[in-house]
Amino acid sequence: MKNTRPPESQHDPLLDPIGVIGSGIAGLITTFILLQDGFQNVEVLTRESSVGGVWSEERIYPGLQLNSVHGEFRFSALPMRQPDEAANTGGRLSGEDVRNYLEEFAERFLKDKIRFETEVLNIRRGDHGKGWKVLVRDRRANTEKVSHYSRIVLCTGGCSRPHYPELAFTAKAAGFSGPVVHSMHFKSRIDDLLQCTVPVDTHPVQGAPIVVIGGGKSAQDSAAFLAREGRPVMMIFDTTDAILASTIPWPPYIRRSRFLSIMSPHKKLRTRLERFLHTTCLGAVIVYYFWKALEKYSFYVLGVPRDSPLRRTHSLFWNTRTNDEGVFRDGNFHALAISGKISLVAPARVAKFGDDGHSVVLEDGRVFPAAAVILATGYESTWRSIFDDVTREQIGLGRHPPDSQRYRWDYASLAHPPVLPGGEQWVASIYRGLVPAKNILNRDFAINGAVFSAHSAYVCEVSAHWISAYFRRDALRVPQSVGAALDAAEHDGAWVRRRYPYTLNWVDESQTSSVAFWTWPQLVDELLEDMGVRAMRSGGNWLTWPFKVVDLDEISSLKEERDAKRRGNDP
Structure with a gap:
């Protein structure tokens, strides 16, 4: 160039x-x-x-x-x-x-x-x-x-x-009686969702919950809002987002500096400090324990029990699905879930709607009643x-699969990646x-x-x-x-696959x-x-x-x- x-x-x-x-x-x-x-x-x-x-x-x-x-x-x-x-x-x-x-x-x-x-x-x-x-x-x-x-x-x-899974197109055929709403349209359908259930503290018999499918931020936000409104809510997910949290707000020289960026490898290491952290064995150990400590500290701050499904998160280091929760606040998603105001079912996936028109069926055969379903299932390319x-x-x-065989990054900090998931990567x-x-x-x-x-x-x-x-x-x-432009773009695509092995399975271009x-x-x-x-x-x-x-x-x-x-x- x-x-x-x-x-x-x-x-x-x-x-x-x-x-x-x-x-x-x-x-x-x-x-x-x-x-x-x-x-x-x-x-x-x-x-x-x-x-x-x-x-x-x-x-x-x-x-x-x-x-x-x-x-x-x-x-x-x-x-x-x-x-x-x-x-x-x-x-x-x-x-x-x-x-x-x-x-x-x-x-x-x-x-x-x-x-x-x-x-x-x-x-x-x-x-x-x-x-x-x-x-x-x-x-x-x-x-x-x-x-x-x-x-x-x-x-x-x-x-x-919005991305609609196949499940969304079977609701009518299955005779499901409640609203089926993508999280993108949550605001416009709030009244419908609130009207299909009654507050749990005003009725002696709790009715069927609103089922939220997914574990990402939109799923958490939807579930938290409904729980604060007193509605019964159940969230069904396989893995939820990684989290960052702290007892007090992090100072600007941590949160808004280059500190977190240099603790994460880039495709080109520009400084001696970055090269030390990501190409030497000692540096890689520091990087590994830093991110693991940050993960454990965040669970501690939010009070997430060791056996809670909320610990089924994506990796803070190897993935991009991270929620910055900041300081602990009463009424946020984690507080509501830990207190039982949001029911959690994980790891699990919804397979279909029940034949009775009022339930969802999981892949393992379990059946859960549902007054409504919120699909927090992500987005597809516009x-x-x-x-x-x-x-x-x-x-x-x-779109095409990444050509990761032509490029290598022998970073010590990337020496032990998670096993690549199945499915297509583009x-x-x-x-x-x-x-x-x-x-x-x-x-x-x-x-x-x-x-x-x-x-x-x-x-x-x-x-x-x-x-x-x-x-x-x-x-x-x-x-x-x-x-030359195609070669540079292929280089970037291969880097994404190396740095964030899971990302290309769920994001769109x-x-x-x-x-x-x-x-x-x-x-x-x-x-x-x-x-x-x-x-x-x-x-x-x-x-x-x-x-x-x-x-x-x-x-x-x-x-x-x-x-x-x-x-x-x-x-």
């Missing part, structure tokens, strides 16, 4: 129309950066009636709390005020906090740039292979039209299209529904998680929000700058051929085209270096740098630095 400036076209790309698909955090910050960078015709398309994506008004349910770096789910252009309940929650952000912030951001910076209730039905190449035709449906008028764009940024995320096979092939959005060839490798030379299509990290707001903002530089044809370190869960600071450094600007911005000396707080304000001047770079001056 060469750091060269492509020859400038006579046509001014800043005048071309750009379509941003999705109004979640990735769509909002991408649109903002494109406008700040001089693109004059940028439009956001969203099927929702408000901004936010998964944090939109339609999807924020009572009790939802952010599972991310505390108090840092924001962009550099707009500060975020402390949560209303900061003193009681250790600074945790609620769904309402995030929704209000994103709505304020859109109102202040993106007014009249968003087309609400506009559902994207299909995206395909324009005539003669130029630009893009986007078929949309106006949900209010129920009409369809084709919009034309020179460039597209896909920001649909990985939690926009890309498959809006691109036909021809377009997916043209762009390079297809990756998509997306360079840096931002551009389909096959389309990289066209500079007319990008993706934001498909990099899975523990600090999505920071990563999305830096990614938006990278995408804008890519569209502007700025000096940018990118592969100079499709073959529109959620995790690249995975840098704990190591998001290292990923950001790579993107900054691609743009030719300063990396490792949190600073510090040889002793203090792992504990320096990584803050959004570090990148508030990134546009000015890129402008200076474009003019040929050092930023």
